[in-house]
Amino acid sequence: MTPAANRYDAIIIGGGHNGLVCAAYLGSAGQRVLVLEAAAAPGGAAANVEFSPGFTVSGCAHILNMLDPKVSRDLNLASHGLKLSLPNLKTIALAEDGRHITFDGALATNDSLQVYSKTDKANLADLRRLLLRIGKLLKDFYGTVPPRLGTESWSDRIALAKLGWAIRRLGRNDMREMLRIAGCNIADVLNDELESDLLKGAIGFDAVLGTELGPRSPNSVFSLLHRLTGEANGIPGALALPEGGMGAVTRAMAAAAEAAGADIRTGSPVARILVENDRAMGVALETGEVIHADIVVSNADPKTTYLKLLGPQYLDTGFVRRVKNIRTRGTAAKLHLALDGLPEFTGLDAKELGQRLLIAPSLDYVERAFNHCKYGEYSTAPAIEMIIPTVNDAALAPQGKHILSAVVQYAPYELKGGWENARDEFIDTAIKTISAYAPGLEGRIIARELLTPRDIEEKYRMPGGHWHHGELALDQLYMMRPVPGAAQYAAPLPGLYTCGAGGHPGGGVMGIAGKNAADRILKDGKSR
Amino acid sequence: MKVYDAIVIGAGHNGLTTAAYLAKAGMDVIVLERQPYIGGATVSRELYPGFTYSNCSYVCSLMRPEIMRDLELPRHGLQVIPYEGGVTMMRNGDYFATYPNHDQNRREIARHSAHDAEAYDYFGAETLRQCRFIKKMLLTTPPDPTSFKPRDLFGLLDIARRFHGLGEEWMYDTIRFWTMSCADFLDQYFESEVVKGHLAGTSIIGTALGPYSPGSAYVLLHHYMGEVDGSIGSWGYARGGMGAVSGSLANSFQSYGGEIRTAAEVEQIIVKNNRAVGVALSGGEEVLGKMVISNMDVKRTFDKSMDPADLPEDFLHRVRNFKIRGSSGKLNIALDGLPDFPSIPDGCRGRTGDMHVSDSMEYLERGYDDWKDGTWSREPYIDMMIPSLTDPTMAPPGKHYMSVFVQYVPPYLADGQWNDEKRAAFGKTVIDKIAEYSPNFKDLILHAEVRTPWDIENETGLTEGNIFQGELTMDQLMFNRPVPGYAQYRAPVKNLYMCGSSTHPGGGVMGAPGANAAREILLDMRIKT
Amino acid sequence: MTPEPYEAQLLETPFHARTSSLCSTRQWGNWSGFASVNAYTSVDMEYFAARSTAALFDISPMTKYAITGSDAASYLNRLLTRNMEKVKPGRVVYAVWCNDAGMVIDDGTVFCLGENDYRLCSQERHLPWLLDSAIGYNVEIKDITSGIAALAVQGPTSSAVLKAMGLVGIENLKPYSLTEFDLDGHSLMVSRTGFTGDLGYELWIDPGAAELLWDRLMEVGSLYGLRPMGSEALEMTRIEAGFIQAGVEFFPGDLPTRPDRLRSPFELGMGWLVDFDKGHFIGRRALLQEKKTGSRYALVGLDIEGNKPALHSFVYQGKDTEVGIVASAMWSPTCKRNIAIASLKTPYHKDNHGLWVDVYVYRELKWERIHASCKVVDKQFFNPPRRWATPAGDR
Known part of the structure; x- marks a missing residue:
């Protein structure tokens, strides 16, 4: 390879969705971009894997609820093959006796609520209005680079003023609600407004999905709001399933990036970010190959980026301390079951099996499940989110066979005694829990796989196996995400940027972090 | 029939504080107490011959020195004696002690972890920084962020200015401190379990949060704000038990001409034409006043002692949802x-x-x-x-x-x-x-x-026996305490005020809610102090 | 054995039996948790011993960290602002280290005892910072403060004292070098370092041999005017030498509770310790920025009219512009000048006209206010050639 061919404007480390989005934006701006992906295919945690011969499942993330419509439009993902197999996924909160409650992702109500309560339908509609209103406000700030505090810069001051103004514009009542509710725990909010345990359990579980929180933990309202910033098909807060699994989303993104002129090299794990004269100037692959570029963009999480790929020797201790202290304790395990036929759930017809099913019968149930994980134990009665993607997308499994893909919570990253001995026990616990709602499930299982947070860490290179590359808590948000001093996508080391979920606005297959990072990079490029 | 300038319901330390400030400003004030003794939860009681029990609150150091001084509490019998540290006994038979002497303290921590011994100074500096920031807000009425009144805007501006004065790094630290869990906060500094266990204790006192719950770091601070003679973070006993606090407040109040009636339980606050005009006692007697000030918590005040028809529905809903x-x-x-x-x-x-x-x-x-x-x-x-x-x-x-x-x-x-x-x-x-x-x-x-x-x-009379008259979580602090829009000590009914710990800055024997309420009342009365 | 914390507020140094019997003023201070003599007999006489014969000072309480491991050199190179790759075994350097913002955390001396074997001596304790800075480095950091007994022998006859004690060739030890001797079977490390700005040595030995070392020094020292010195006399020599002191000239890093209390190396006159060419070190980016935009303060020496020490006085310029504050001040008996070390706002340190200090003096139950004009001067007020001469002189 000639030196010229080996030189890029930007190298992106990691071909997860944010890396691909960033590559597409930089590519369309005329930059020569190289994406280096360690795995055999791009996609990161939103890629497909064949966990058993013939059975393909979305490896980590399995529902599309937050993909940013602007990113989707800008990258023209539809023309690159993205199609939704189920555009507005419903959520069914399972009851053991079959008296389930169905609602959409956006908490839109329907008459199944009447089974348990006369007032819940109206009260949920009110709560939904408020939460979506605040969610919309959050969303407006998700798409921008966070300002820094206390600087002399006018752009920071203007950004802060805009934030203040946006909050004021909510009007007196909603503003008061927002300032109050953001610090609340979801259990209080739900108990204040709703009656049905099953409904509250389901919403409470949504609020803590993928976090190290229980429904009674302050902050949990915020993590629900984070989910509600998403949309599908223009419906705020809605959920969807992409045709061909989540892998189809990242495949479309990869195609978009390539169409924008980016090169994608798979099977190329990066060993180190290279530094010269206090500036990032390229990367060294694990093979020893060196690739130069004007800037390096890391889609890896902040701990990996700063402490492993770059190394503390190029950083200051206060900064390293902050990075070290980022909380990345994953709590969600992913369970994949290959089934020889469609399982039967009490009180659900075959069509309903294609929806999103939740096992979270009450707030107390979820909170008790959470208790265990605080002490390094797994939940003996876990809360579970599951889908059977093959109902809507038969191509993912052999003819007549099905897949059950589930998020099982809570499974602590650091299990006392280690995961090796406990893995099978935990799978059995999860299956037993599901079987209470789907008698006969056990007999249908032909293969099973559990990804504990530790496995997720190893497989997807996310520390702690945390979906969001760092807990989505108020002290790790916005101008403090991933850490102060690096929250504007630029590392303290000139020439190095981050574009992953570890930065604002966090995880979920949104693509916004990638887009914001590209904005920042292009802005810096202009001022250079 | 006599009409008082003000009726204070409840002779707890905040009620007495408000009453004393008002009486000092020349108002004719009566304090009504349900029990045959005064003090509420700051009492000394002889429940066994020869022994004095501080049978509710038991340590004194949060009490704001400004109040002690304004109301001349030392002259009226309050004496605070600092104590010499503390100790945690461990399950393995060892112990962990704290000392007022810096080097002794450091060496004791070093017995458990050399790293933590030196990290303690950093921890101490950070907590002190946060205390300094918050301390100024304790005796300030929280501004309403939704209001455009000059007073609120200036209040907000003042907080923003002081916040900005911390400098970039400390601003982030401050935001983090207010939102993170005590465990996460302590983990940043310490490795020794017993050191963290000892320090975390103050983050849970009186609170329905665990040390792992986000927001609990603030409660840690709430207890660190105490000071004895300017030494922030130190603790002391009131000589003679906590009754000395309420006793000295009562003496001070009475020295300004105030009147206290014990065994006088208020059953209802009387509202006429959307104005509080007095209270009805449980015996049926009515006491009339130009204003009513409640030292009871918000639930007891609004939900239990008022006619719901006298209150806006939305307000009552929020009071009921106050935790x-x-x-x-x-x-x-x-x-x-x-x-x-x-x-x-x-x-x-x-x-x-x-x-x-x-x-x-x-x-x-x-x-x-x-x-x-x-x-x-x-x-x-x-x-x-x-x-x-x-x-x-x-x-x-x-x-x-x-x-x-x-x-x-x-x-x-x-x-x-x-x-x-x-x-x-x-x-x-x-x-x-x-x-x-x-x-x-x-x-x-x-x-x-x-x-x-x-x-x-x-x-x-504290609802659920909660010592703070309401959880100290972010959604119930500052301008959210007790109810957004009503954080400035005024109830939605005219001439009705709140002065208990349900209001900013919350509980502990601090007296700040009482002093703040008095300041607002005097402002409404246009009485200059 | 170390007493339990509840038993002793202050620890005793290995020399305590000797120092306490000589401390006739009974004036002790607290130095990092150790009892340290403020003055043995007379501050002035102890000071003059240091300046004209030799003085003996117990420096055992100084915080000492052992830094070892295969990355020790590169670790220190990242930690400290100066280039440690140039420091060879047997050498000692003075260094400062900064936080992310380029503000000085502390200063100290680093002893290079061997390849990747260092000792860091400082005023304050910094274990958490040192350990967090070691993330990613193969290095071990241990507090060895109480494992080493140390004495400073300072003054014109100090070399002669050590020679008389049998340390052959000590006069050839260069400033900021160290070497080892045998003292009755105990290894005795000697460095030509000190805090007085004069010829002087520091002696490091196993605590078990502490009293032996003390007795031997006092015995041979009697012929050379050696006299134990307390911390008050040392402080006088420190100011004359223009050395900075943590907690006096600067607030040790990361501990203030108020913003704007910290100082960068440039603001402390320590710019010469900052090596931008050696690669990254902690605070480098912030210090480069400061180079570009300018420093806020400058630490200067002041020569003040009159003879009243201007300790903690404000420094004014012109009519009443407040431009700084005096950190240390004294009448220098040796220089015969009224000296001070002061932190001035920039650029007032450059304009040497119209500076004055307000000195308050309490005379016979009455405060008097003295308006004393002053001049910015080199803060190394006392710097005799004998301090640097090798071979070192005998008197």
């Missing part, structure tokens, strides 16, 4: 002698201060899990003191009074209401726990008063 969670219990014990604590060495002065047995944060968090399940902690957090070691007025010579604060104790049990039998079982749990660390403890007990949240509510 006042009972989570604490108390044992007051008369001892025939000083109990042995074999794990504390003889020369260690930590036993004059707060003693604990919770040697890790997990210990505390597990206690919280029990509370969530509707039972008292099987392994409770115990904040145990023997004030008679430093204060001779508390017990006869050679005998001792022990105050044992217990966290977590639910207001309602999963299997029903509290009753005598369950109270006794709870008391046994605590006494057994102490006896694990003190072999002769049980033999020395002359008398023990066991107080559950239910008892505390019945006696003091």
Whole structure:
């Protein structure tokens, strides 16, 4: 390879969705971009894997609820093959006796609520209005680079003023609600407004999905709001399933990036970010190959980026301390079951099996499940989110066979005694829990796989196996995400940027972090 | 019939504070107290002959020095004696003590972790920084962020200006501090479990949060804000028990011409034409005043002592949703002698201060899990003191009074209401726990008063027995306390005010809500002080 | 054995039996948790011993960290602002280290005892910072403060004292070098370092041999005017030498509770310790920025009219513009000048006209206010050639 061919404007480390989005934006701006992906295919945690011969499942993330419509439009993902197999996924909160409650992702109500309560339908509609209103406000700030505090810069001051103004514009009542509710725990909010345990359990579980929180933990309202910033098909807060699994989303993104002129090299794990004269100037692959570029963009999480790929020797201790202290304790395990036929759930017809099913019968149930994980134990009665993607997308499994893909919570990253001995026990616990709602499930299982947070860490290179590359808590948000001093996508080391979920606005297959990072990079490029 | 300038409901420390400030400004004020004695939860009571029990609150240092000075409390009988540190006894027989002397403290921490010994200074500096930032807000009425009134805008601007003055790094630290969990905060500094367990204790006192709950770092700070003679973070006893606080406030109030009526239970606040005009006592008697000021918590004030028709529906809904969670219990014990604590060495002065047995944060968090399940902690957090070691007025010579604060104790049990039998079982749990660390403890007990949240509510009127009149979580602090839009001590009814700990800055024997309420009232009255 | 914390507020140094019997003023201070003599007999006489014969000072309480491991050199190179790759075994350097913002955390001396074997001596304790800075480095950091007994022998006859004690060739030891001797079977490390700005040595030995070393020095020292010195006399020599002191000239890093209390190396006159060419070190980016935008303060020496020490006085310019504050001040008996070390706002340190200090003097139950004009001067007020001469002189 000639030196010229080996030189890029930007190298992106990691071909997860944010890396691909960033590559597409930089590519369309005329930059020569190289994406280096360690795995055999791009996609990161939103890629497909064949966990058993013939059975393909979305490896980590399995529902599309937050993909940013602007990113989707800008990258023209539809023309690159993205199609939704189920555009507005419903959520069914399972009851053991079959008296389930169905609602959409956006908490839109329907008459199944009447089974348990006369007032819940109206009260949920009110709560939904408020939460979506605040969610919309959050969303407006998700798409921008966070300002820094206390600087002399006018752009920071203007950004802060805009934030203040946006909050004021909510009007007196909603503003008061927002300032109050953001610090609340979801259990209080739900108990204040709703009656049905099953409904509250389901919403409470949504609020803590993928976090190290229980429904009674302050902050949990915020993590629900984070989910509600998403949309599908223009419906705020809605959920969807992409045709061909989540892998189809990242495949479309990869195609978009390539169409924008980016090169994608798979099977190329990066060993180190290279530094010269206090500036990032390229990367060294694990093979020893060196690739130069004007800037390096890391889609890896902040701990990996700063402490492993770059190394503390190029950083200051206060900064390293902050990075070290980022909380990345994953709590969600992913369970994949290959089934020889469609399982039967009490009180659900075959069509309903294609929806999103939740096992979270009450707030107390979820909170008790959470208790265990605080002490390094797994939940003996876990809360579970599951889908059977093959109902809507038969191509993912052999003819007549099905897949059950589930998020099982809570499974602590650091299990006392280690995961090796406990893995099978935990799978059995999860299956037993599901079987209470789907008698006969056990007999249908032909293969099973559990990804504990530790496995997720190893497989997807996310520390702690945390979906969001760092807990989505108020002290790790916005101008403090991933850490102060690096929250504007630029590392303290000139020439190095981050574009992953570890930065604002966090995880979920949104693509916004990638887009914001590209904005920042292009802005810096202009001022250079 | 006499019409007072102001009626204060409840002779707790905040009610008396407000009353004293108003009387000092020349108003004709009466304080009505349900119990035959004053003080609310700041009392000294002789429940066993010769012994003085501080049977609710038990330490004094949050009390704002500005108030002590304005109301001349020392002249009226308040004397605060600092104590010499504390100690946590460990399950492995070792102990961890704290000392007022910096180097002793450092060397003691070093016995458990060399790293933590030196990290303690950094921890101390950060907490002090946060205290300095917040301290100024304690005696300030929280501005309403939704308002465009000049006063609120200036208030907000002032906070913003002081916040900005911290500089970039510290601003982030401050935001983080207000939102993170005590455990995450301490993990940043310390590695030793017992050091963290000892420090985390203050983050859960009176609070229905565990040390792992986000927001609990703030509660840690709330307790660190205490100061004795300008030394922030230090703690002391009121000589003569906590009744000395309410007693000195009452003396001060009466010296300005104020009137106190005990055994006068207010049944209802009388509202006419959307104005508070007086109160009806439980005997049917009415007391009239130009204004009514309630030292009761918001639920008791608005939900229990008013006609719902007199209040906006939305306000009442919010009051009902205000979180006042009972989570604490108390044992007051008369001892025939000083109990042995074999794990504390003889020369260690930590036993004059707060003693604990919770040697890790997990210990505390597990206690919280029990509370969530509707039972008292099987392994409770115990904040145990023997004030008679430093204060001779508390017990006869050679005998001792022990105050044992217990966290977590639910207001309602999963299997029903509290009753005598369950109270006794709870008391046994605590006494057994102490006896694990003190072999002769049980033999020395002359008398023990066991107080559950239910008892505390019945006696003091605090809803659910919550010592703060409302949780100290972010959604209930500053301009959100007690209800967004009503954080400036004025109720939605004209001439009705709130001065209890349900208002900013919250509970603890601080007096700040009372002083702030008085300032707002005088502002409305256009009385210059 | 170390007493339990509840037993002793202050620890005793290995020389305590000797120092306490000589401390006739009974004036002790707290130095990092150790009892340290403020003055043995007379501050002035102890000071003059240091300046004209030799003085003996117990420096055992100084915080000492052992830094070892295969990355020790590169670790220190990242930690400290100066280039440590140039420091060879047997050498000692003075260094400062900064936080992320380029503000000085502390200063100290680093002893290079061997390949990747260092000792860091400082005023304050910094274990958490040192350990967090070691993330990613193969290095071990241990507090060895109480494992080493140390004495400073300072003054014109110090070399002669050590020679008389049998340390052959000590006069050839260069400033900021160290070497080892045998003292009755005990290894005795000697470095030509000190805090007085004069010829002087520091002696490091196993605590078990502490009293032996003390006795031997006092015995041979009697012929050379050796006299034990307390911290008050040392402080006088420190100011004359123009050395900075943590907690006096600067607030040790990361501990203030108020913003704007910290100082960068440039603001402390330590710019010469900052090596931008050696690669990254902690605070480098912030210090480069400061180079570009300018420093806020400058630490200067002041020569003040009159003879009243201007300790903690404000420094004014012109009519009443407040431009700084005096950190240390004294009448220098040796220089015969009224000297001070002061932190001035920039650029007032450059304009040497119209500076004055307000000195308050309490005379016979009455405060008097003295308006004393002053001049910015080199803060190394006392710097005799004998301090640097090798071989070192005998008197």
